[in-house]
Amino acid sequence: MTEEETAAAIARDPEHVRHLLRQMVRVRRFEEACVELYSATKIRGFLHVYIGEEAVATGVMSVLAPDDAVVATYREHGHALLRGVSANAIMAEMYGHAEGCCRGRGGSMHLFDAATRFYGGNAIVAGGLPLAVGLALADKLSGRDRVTVCFFGEGAVAEGEFHESMNLAALWDLPVLFCCENNLYAMGTALERSESQTDIALKASGYAIAAWAVDGMDVLAVEEAARRAVDAVRAGAGPHFLELRTYRFRAHSMFDPERYREKAEVERWMERDPIELLRAALETQGRLSADEWSALQHEVEEEVQAAIAFAEAGTLEPVEELTRFVYSERTAP
Amino acid sequence: MKLTYREAMRAAMREALQRDERVFLMGEDVGRYGGGFAVSLGLLEEFGPRRIRDTPLSEAGFVGAGIGAALGGMRPIVEIMTVNFSLLALDQIVNNAATLLHMSGGQFNVPIVIRMTTGGGRQLAAQHSHSLEGWLAHIPGLRILTPATLEDARGMLWTALEDPDPVLIFEHGSLYNVAGELADDAGPVDIDRAAVRREGADVSIITYGGTLPTALGAADALATDGIDAEVLDLRTLRPLDDAAVLATVAKTHRVVVVDEGWRSGGISAEISARITESAFYDLDAPVARVCSEEVPVPYARHLEQAALPSVERVVAAAREVVGPGG
Ligand SMILES: Cc1ncc(C[n+]2csc(CCOP(=O)(O)OP(=O)(O)O)c2C)c(N)n1
Ligand SMILES: [Mg+2]
Numbered sequence A: 001m002t003e004e005e006t007a008a009a010i011a012r013d014p015e016h017v018r019h020l021l022r023q024m025v026r027v028r029r030f031e032e033a034c035v036e037l038y039s040a041t042k043i044r045g046f047l048h049v050y051i052g053e054e055a056v057a058t059g060v061m062s063v064l065a066p067d068d069a070v071v072a073t074y075r076e077h078g079h080a081l082l083r084g085v086s087a088n089a090i091m092a093e094m095y096g097h098a099e100g101c102c103r104g105r106g107g108s109m110h111l112f113d114a115a116t117r118f119y120g121g122n123a124i125v126a127g128g129l130p131l132a133v134g135l136a137l138a139d140k141l142s143g144r145d146r147v148t149v150c151f152f153g154e155g156a157v158a159e160g161e162f163h164e165s166m167n168l169a170a171l172w173d174l175p176v177l178f179c180c181e182n183n184l185y186a187m188g189t190a191l192e193r194s195e196s197q198t199d200i201a202l203k204a205s206g207y208a209i210a211a212w213a214v215d216g217m218d219v220l221a222v223e224e225a226a227r228r229a230v231d232a233v234r235a236g237a238g239p240h241f242l243e244l245r246t247y248r249f250r251a252h253s254m255f256d257p258e259r260y261r262e263k264a265e266v267e268r269w270m271e272r273d274p275i276e277l278l279r280a281a282l283e284t285q286g287r288l289s290a291d292e293w294s295a296l297q298h299e300v301e302e303e304v305q306a307a308i309a310f311a312e313a314g315t316l317e318p319v320e321e322l323t324r325f326v327y328s329e330r331t332a333p
Numbered sequence B: 001m002k003l004t005y006r007e008a009m010r011a012a013m014r015e016a017l018q019r020d021e022r023v024f025l026m027g028e029d030v031g032r033y034g035g036g037f038a039v040s041l042g043l044l045e046e047f048g049p050r051r052i053r054d055t056p057l058s059e060a061g062f063v064g065a066g067i068g069a070a071l072g073g074m075r076p077i078v079e080i081m082t083v084n085f086s087l088l089a090l091d092q093i094v095n096n097a098a099t100l101l102h103m104s105g106g107q108f109n110v111p112i113v114i115r116m117t118t119g120g121g122r123q124l125a126a127q128h129s130h131s132l133e134g135w136l137a138h139i140p141g142l143r144i145l146t147p148a149t150l151e152d153a154r155g156m157l158w159t160a161l162e163d164p165d166p167v168l169i170f171e172h173g174s175l176y177n178v179a180g181e182l183a184d185d186a187g188p189v190d191i192d193r194a195a196v197r198r199e200g201a202d203v204s205i206i207t208y209g210g211t212l213p214t215a216l217g218a219a220d221a222l223a224t225d226g227i228d229a230e231v232l233d234l235r236t237l238r239p240l241d242d243a244a245v246l247a248t249v250a251k252t253h254r255v256v257v258v259d260e261g262w263r264s265g266g267i268s269a270e271i272s273a274r275i276t277e278s279a280f281y282d283l284d285a286p287v288a289r290v291c292s293e294e295v296p297v298p299y300a301r302h303l304e305q306a307a308l309p310s311v312e313r314v315v316a317a318a319r320e321v322v323g324p325g326g
Helices: A003-012 A014-039 A054-061 A077-083 A087-094 A128-142 A154-158 A160-171 A200-205 A219-234 A263-270 A274-284 A290-312 B005-019 B043-047 B059-071 B083-097 B150-162 B209-224 B242-252 B267-282 B301-307 B311-322
Strands: A069-071 A148-153 A176-182 A210-215 A240-245 B002-004 B023-027 B052-054 B075-082 B113-118 B143-145 B167-172 B179-181 B195-198 B203-207 B229-233 B236-238 B255-262 B288-292
Touching: A003 A014, A003 A219, A003 A274, A014 A054, A014 A077, A014 A087, A014 A219, A014 A274, A014 A290, A054 A077, A054 A148, A054 A176, A054 A219, A054 A274, A069 A128, A077 A087, A087 A290, A128 A148, A128 A160, A128 A176, A148 A154, A154 A160, A154 A176, A154 A200, A160 A176, A176 A200, A176 A219, A200 A210, A200 A240, A210 A219, A219 A240, A219 A274, B002 B005, B005 B023, B005 B043, B005 B075, B005 B150, B023 B059, B043 B052, B059 B075, B059 B083, B075 B083, B075 B150, B083 B113, B113 B150, B143 B150, B150 B167, B167 B209, B195 B209, B195 B242, B203 B209, B203 B242, B203 B311, B209 B229, B209 B255, B209 B311, B229 B242, B242 B255, B242 B267, B255 B267, B255 B311, B267 B288, B288 B311
Parallel strands: A069 A148, A148 A176, A176 A240, A210 A240, B023 B052, B023 B075, B075 B113, B113 B167, B143 B167, B203 B229, B203 B255, B255 B288
Antiparallel strands: B002 B179, B143 B236, B195 B229
């Protein structure tokens, strides 16, 4: 968005823009805490953080209705939090505790929540795309006007499941919004070394899906694009596709020595930190005082600390329960 | 020379790349990133991008391309980051690699080697903890290798590359950091025979891959109770070395099969069935099995540990088989 457009958006509804800022800060602080807890061995397994990419999920989630569905990847703590899963339940899950949103069975990469129609967390690259197509198919067949939103990385674009899903969604005219989080890397593989055509929105257009690219560091731009797309999908205009251009500031996971990219490149992108961009814009417009900013940070910190305390106080699922949920539990007739 | 399992595997790839111009390595993040498990670290610098090929995320595509390159006269080593993602390439492995020789009436063999990490134990939850080597051992046309020692990590690859048919090598994730001594002249090893890793007289613990250390640990624990366990490392799950299995049964008359795969329909069932078919009257007790619980592997550490085979469970099974008198 241009400076004028940003100023206009802020002037229109400063309270809402501050809300978006708070949402991004929630995700950022939650994940910074996760990284510390990982180093302290409270969280184990793989941990993939979204730091730098917060504007994407924040902008998209902001326009969804409560009964829409969300499908995400293994980099999904922020998505779950923004969708309305409690920080407590997410943190407890990462601790492997019974109070976690999956009773300790899923961990960081597999967060699920039926109440918010959050269909995971999927640790198989591109594994969520066909699921999203099916969820949308169910809505279409049932005559509901719900939208399914599917997040995935640009690495997934190379997988067969991506192409098969694009085709089915377009062929059957399904109510699904595909959100490609293009952070330029799939682990250590840069986009230009994995795709012959690096214009991902163009690729989606090849399946006759309405698709365009958006500045994924600008939460207002993301929100506007998402609103347009979600409204169109809900109105029956068929699948839509957003390529959200973003960058991950941290390593791929906690095991990544980042041999494949220059520090200078990371630093360049960090100058476009989505949180800093929005905070600066609000301040320039006189819509965020120093007191408001510190109050916001303070409240977020309280939420994160409360989540840690909740997880710390959690309990282990009894080992006798190990084989539960392999099959559905039927109540006796 | 002291080195890790990971380094032994890397040395094997380096040797293969040096010895045969037709050999190349391809897979996700094998080059710039240095390999998902750092096995191929440094090979890109040494051999260049023509022979150390980073692929996009496209398991079916690049495994299929490896099969095609093998048909075209190359000797590809295809790395699938983990067995979990090989599921996206199962069509190519099962419907092409395993069948082409037979369907073509012997005209087209597929000299490909596919390497992948397998197994659980690192709190990665269900989608990243599968042990499916026993499953793939179901398929005629494939050879399934499970190196569990430094010698085998160093030596199996070259022999596999010399095999005219598809070979799958499963490297258990828990083994990569295992360090030990390897002879300076260590080189190719056979890929046909099982190996007795510990001699014993009272009970045979039959296992492979990631549970070999578990079995050896159990044997040590049993020794303190005066139970003398033999440990047989299968090394190759297809074809199985029946003679080695029957020989250890004939010696101890008691068997515990240890497998990180699930019990139902697993390789442990196959081994037990073969013993029953060929050595029923040699047995002094029913064959026992220690496998993973029948549940997708959970994230929480205590649940995961309860799901996977452990030294304690192997010891308990062995005691049971040996009986109060043993
Ligand atoms: C089918 C499959 N292959 C390989 C992997 C290993 N892996 C995990 S994340 C990842 C990179 C994915 O990149 P991208 O889709 O761009 O998402 P990002 O991590 O950048 O958010 C890879 C190769 C996997 N999880 N699933
Ligand atoms: Mg990416």
